[in-house]
Each structure stands twice: as C-alpha cells, then as structure tokens.
Amino acid sequence: MGNSKLYKGSLNTIILKLLSEHDKMYGYEITQKVKALTKGEFNITEGALYPALHKLEAEGLLDVEVAKVDNRLRKYYKLTETGTKETVNKLSELADYIKTMQSLVNPKLA
Amino acid sequence: MKVTKDQIQQLYAFTQKHYVEWYDVQTELVDHLANGIEDMWQKNPELSFEKALQIEFKKFGVTGFSDVVEQKTNALNKHYRKMVWKYFIAFFKLPKVVMTLFLIWVFHFVLVGLEDKFWFLLVVCLTLMFFPFRYIYKQGKIIKRRQKQTGKKWLFESTMVQLGGLMYVLNIGIYISIVFEIGEKLSNTKLVFLSAFLICFGLCLYVSICIVAPKLKQEMLKQYPNYQII
Numbered sequence: 001m002g003n004s005k006l007y008k009g010s011l012n013t014i015i016l017k018l019l020s021e022h023d024k025m026y027g028y029e030i031t032q033k034v035k036a037l038t039k040g041e042f043n044i045t046e047g048a049l050y051p052a053l054h055k056l057e058a059e060g061l062l063d064v065e066v067a068k069v070d071n072r073l074r075k076y077y078k079l080t081e082t083g084t085k086e087t088v089n090k091l092s093e094l095a096d097y098i099k100t101m102q103s104l105v106n107p108k109l110a
Numbered sequence: 111m112k113v114t115k116d117q118i119q120q121l122y123a124f125t126q127k128h129y130v131e132w133y134d135v136q137t138e139l140v141d142h143l144a145n146g147i148e149d150m151w152q153k154n155p156e157l158s159f160e161k162a163l164q165i166e167f168k169k170f171g172v173t174g175f176s177d178v179v180e181q182k183t184n185a186l187n188k189h190y191r192k193m194v195w196k197y198f199i200a201f202f203k204l205p206k207v208v209m210t211l212f213l214i215w216v217f218h219f220v221l222v223g224l225e226d227k228f229w230f231l232l233v234v235c236l237t238l239m240f241f242p243f244r245y246i247y248k249q250g251k252i253i254k255r256r257q258k259q260t261g262k263k264w265l266f267e268s269t270m271v272q273l274g275g276l277m278y279v280l281n282i283g284i285y286i287s288i289v290f291e292i293g294e295k296l297s298n299t300k301l302v303f304l305s306a307f308l309i310c311f312g313l314c315l316y317v318s319i320c321i322v323a324p325k326l327k328q329e330m331l332k333q334y335p336n337y338q339i340i
Contacts, residue, residue: 051181058185
C-alpha cells in the first residue's frame with residue numbers, strides 16, 4: 001500500500017482494462033476486484049475511484065446503466081465503442097511505459 | 111445479512127447530512143456504503159449498522175464526499191460543453207454551414223442598410239439576453255416543482271440550468287459595449303465580424319438550450335427510469 005502513488009497514474013487504465021473483461025461493473029465491485037487481483041497490494045480509494053469513473057463517463061468512454069438490485073439502485077458502468085478502442089491505446093501506452101522503466105531500473109532484463 | 115429498506119433511507123439521509131443534496135450522486139454513494147456494510151457484516155455479523163457506516167465513511171478520507179461531488183460536477187459540466195461543441199461545430203460543416211453563412215449575410219445586409227444601427231442592435235441584444243433568462247426561469251420553476259413532488263434534486267438539472275458553466279460566457283451583457291462600439295463604426299470588415307459574432311452567439315445559445323439540454327434529459331431518463339420529465 002505504501003507505493004499506491006505509483007499505481008494512481010494508471011487508475012484509468014486499470015478501470016478500463018477491468019471493464020473490458022466484464023460486461024458491466026459497479027464502483028464497489030471494481031474496488032474489490034482490484035484488491036483481490038493485487039492480493040491487497042493496491043486499494044483503490046473511494047475518493048479516487050468515483051471521480052475517475054465520472055471523468056471517463058464524461059469523456060464518452062463509459063456508458064451507464066442503473067438497475068434495481070435488492071432494495072436499492074445500482075449504477076453499472078460499461079465500455080462504449082470509443083472506450084473499447086481507448087482501452088487498447090491505454091494498455092499499449094502502459095506496456096511501453098513499463099518497458100521504458102524496466103530498461104531504466106533493470107537494464108539486464110530490458 | 112442485507113441492508114434493509116429503512117437502512118437504505120438512513121443512508122440517503124446520511125449522504126444528505128454530509129452535503130450531498132443530489133439524488134443522482136446520492137444513489138451511487140448509498141449503494142457503495144451498503145455494499146461495504148454488508149461485506150463487514152459477513153466478517154462480523156455483530157457489528158451495528160451505525161458503527162459499520164462510520165467505518166465505511168472513513169474510507170472516503172478527510173474530505174468525505176465533497177471530492178466526489180466536486181469531480182462529478184466538473185465531469186457533468188465538461189460533458190455538457192463537449193455536447194454543445196459537437197452540435198455547434200456541425201453548423202460549420204456541410205450542409206448546415208450554408209445556412210450559417212446565409213444568416214450571417216442576411217444580418218450583415220440588414221446592418222449595412224440601416225442608418226441608425228443602435229436600435230436594431232439593441233433589439234438583437236435584448237433578445238439574446240431574454241432567451242437564456244426565460245430558460246433559467248422556466249427550468250428553475252420545473253426543478254422546484256419536481257423537488258416538491260418527489261423530494262429529489264438532480265445534479266444534472268443544475269448543470270443544465272447553468273448550461274454546463276457556459277452561462278457565464280453566453281451572457282451578451284458582457285459584450286454589449288463592444289457590440290455598440292463596433293456597430294457605430296462604418297468599417298465593413300468590422301460589421302462582418304459583428305454579424306458573424308452575433309449569429310454564432312445565437313447559434314451557441316440555441317444549441318445549448320434547445321438541443322443539448324433536452325438530449326441530456328433523455329440520457330438521464332434512460333439511466334434513471336424514476337426520473338420523470340415534467
């Protein structure tokens with residue numbers, strides 16, 4: 001958790017990637033999924049998740065659907081067509097970034 | 111163990127107490143808090159609802175829900191402005207650009223033909239001023255009526271009334287001195303510029319109020335079936 005600042009810059013990419021693997025997801029589900037996948041190493045804070053989701057929605061990358069679940073309303077997010085294309089771009093950018101960092105911190109592996 | 115219907119209402123009241131007055135924002139936060147509380151109950155069924163709620167709320171940090179509300183407002187304003195730009199720019203592409211140029215030409219033709227331009231420009235400016243004021247007044251009444259009927263306030267409606275923040279730019283009063291200054295001079299280039307400016311200003315108002323606002327309402331209705339267009 002101490003290095004969560006390093007993950008923050010990739011929050012949008014993480015959200016887009018998760019949504020590309022699921023039909024639709026809601027906020028809490030995203031936080032729990034990230035926690036499980038990283039074995040608790042990265043906790044998305046609520047204060048960072050929702051602003052990121054709302055920004056991606058405003059940019060037209062996410063579509064929203066509200067459904068009644070149990071006794072309350074739940075807001076689901078899913079990728080739009082533009083969002084699907086952007087996910088590919090963002091993942092490629094992230095892969096390049098990781099490669100560059102690898103060559104800087106561990107030249108032998110690069 | 112699941113959060114009950116009454117507890118859901120308590121969660122709505124809790125968000126309201128923490129300065130989230132918008133139903134569309136409250137709904138997402140209520141579901142998040144309820145999920146967190148239910149997860150805690152799985153591990154510790156003895157935990158009280160109030161205690162679990164406090165633990166879950168602390169996860170939002172020292173600023174509470176204010177960051178979420180602020181960012182949501184910014185995102186909605188941005189979305190609104192993006193939509194305005196998309197529809198506005200269409201008036202400068204074929205086939206609509208023909209109509210735009212024609213309107214500018216007609217306006218310029220009338221302006222050049224008039225000896226006393228002051229009264230004409232005054233009527234045009236007052237019309238451009240009246241149009242958004244009438245819209246704000248009507249929307250304000252609708253919002254109040256809806257709140258009275260349903261007890262709900264919607265952030266997206268507040269965004270609509272302020273035209274996504276464009277209200278401060280689309281106020282002809284800011285430019286009125288420049289309009290009259292240019293209008294009184296006889297330079298043709300300046301009159302062409304003035305005609306183009308006023309037509310574009312009118313188009314931008316038209317797009318914001320008559321195209322984007324109804325589209326946003328439709329989007330909201332699609333997302334929240336319990337939102338009723340009055």
